[in-house]
Amino acid sequence: MKRLKQIIKDIKDAQEKGTDRSDLLWQLICYPPKMPVRLLQQNLLDEATKFSLSVYDAEFSATELRFNVFKWGSGKHKVLLTHGWGSKAIDFAELITTFRTMPDIEIVAFDAPGNGSSEGDLSNLGLYVQAVNAILRNGFVPKIVIGHSLGAMANTLAIHETGILPSLLISLTPLIRLKENFQFSMDSVGVTKVAQDNFFEKFEQLFKGQASAYNLVDLYHMNAEVKHWIAYDSQDLISPYAYIAEFLARNPAVVAVCYEGVGHDKIFKSPQVINDVVLQINVDT
Structure with a gap:
């Protein structure tokens, strides 16, 4: 969970500075947070x-x-x-x-x-x-x-x-x-539409299909x-x-x-x- 919080902080910082950190969006969407096992x-x-x-x-x-x-x-x-x-x-x-x-x-x-x-x-x-x-x-x-x-x-x-x-x-x-779920995650941390469009373009290239499919x-x-x-x-x-x-x-x-x-x-x-x-x-x- 600490890593996810850091990813979100880094994305918000990048948005404020206008820095392209598309790599962080892949971590936001595709990194599953780990929670410890209880007794x-x-x-x-x-x-x-x-x-x-x-x-x-x-x-x-x-x-x-x-x-x-x-x-x-x-x-x-x-x-x-x-x-x-x-x-x-x-x-x-x-x-x-x-x-x-x-x-x-x-x-x-x-x-x-x-x-x-x-x-x-x-x-x-x-x-x-x-x-x-x-x-x-x-x-x-x-x-x-x-x-x-x-x-x-x-x-x-x-x-x-x-x-x-x-x-x-x-x-x-x-x-x-699934695509709308990704959008919800990115919207929640203030990712711009341009950055989201770029993410989905790269998603389509990597997965050989649109997220909306x-x-x-x-x-x-x-x-x-x-x-x-x-x-x-x-x-x-x-x-x-x-x-x-x-x-x-x-x-x-x-x-x-x-x-x-x-x-x-x-x-x-x-x-x-x-x-x-x-x-x-x-x-x-």
């Missing part, structure tokens, strides 16, 4: 079976990155958890603890590349999608897939790419429009067999309701429930949301 979280990690897989980071390091995977239980009802940006597997501690009280459950969660304990400095949606793909193709076939924020977006793309379908997909405050309204192609349940907060600034509403209008089979005031980053810790997630799983199982 209770560490105790839960100590009880997990651990292994690692790898993905190739073509855009930033041009190397294979190892990412860490954690498993609890060995039941037939398999659950995959995909965390959001600047987060980690064990941030789902409340959900994991609750799931472990349920019969016949196997839970897998992971630290995405560049996040938590996994290798990498900068990260991006593509690395999240690759990580989910690697888990699915490593023989873990989940019946229930749960994602938060960017992790929810990654889940839907990975399911489409692999064709490995869960029976239940749960998305907690899913990101819908990463838009679930257009990219969502879920099989009708997959039940999709969304939890959101209508006051969420990171995943605004206008984008959620647009997505739901295009996909009327998706069920969505609003939880006012839970917040983008804490929705998966809300007792009410956790209770409703369990109800969804019980209905499905």
Whole structure:
């Protein structure tokens, strides 16, 4: 978190001086802040079976990155958890603890590349999608897939790419429009429109496509067999309701429930949301 604060300070200083520091924008957008593991979280990690897989980071390091995977239980009802940006597997501690009280459950969660304990400095949606793909193709076939924020977006793309379908997909405050999320981050620290336009031009060159293409309204192609349940907060600034509403209008089979005031980053810790997630799983199982 100290590094992120320094990045933001340096960007603001550069804006005031009129200095071109486009390199700092890549760090603002693609550096996931690291938060320490709390004692209770560490105790839960100590009880997990651990292994690692790898993905190739073509855009930033041009190397294979190892990412860490954690498993609890060995039941037939398999659950995959995909965390959001600047987060980690064990941030789902409340959900994991609750799931472990349920019969016949196997839970897998992971630290995405560049996040938590996994290798990498900068990260991006593509690395999240690759990580989910690697888990699915490593023989873990989940019946229930749960994602938060960017992790929810990654889940839907990975399911489409692999064709490995869960029976239940749960998305907690899913990101819908990636470019607009980038703009929100840059606007919040006073980045000029010219500097933002330059960033998106370089983004297009590096990723061989426009940031606006990463838009679930257009990219969502879920099989009708997959039940999709969304939890959101209508006051969420990171995943605004206008984008959620647009997505739901295009996909009327998706069920969505609003939880006012839970917040983008804490929705998966809300007792009410956790209770409703369990109800969804019980209905499905």
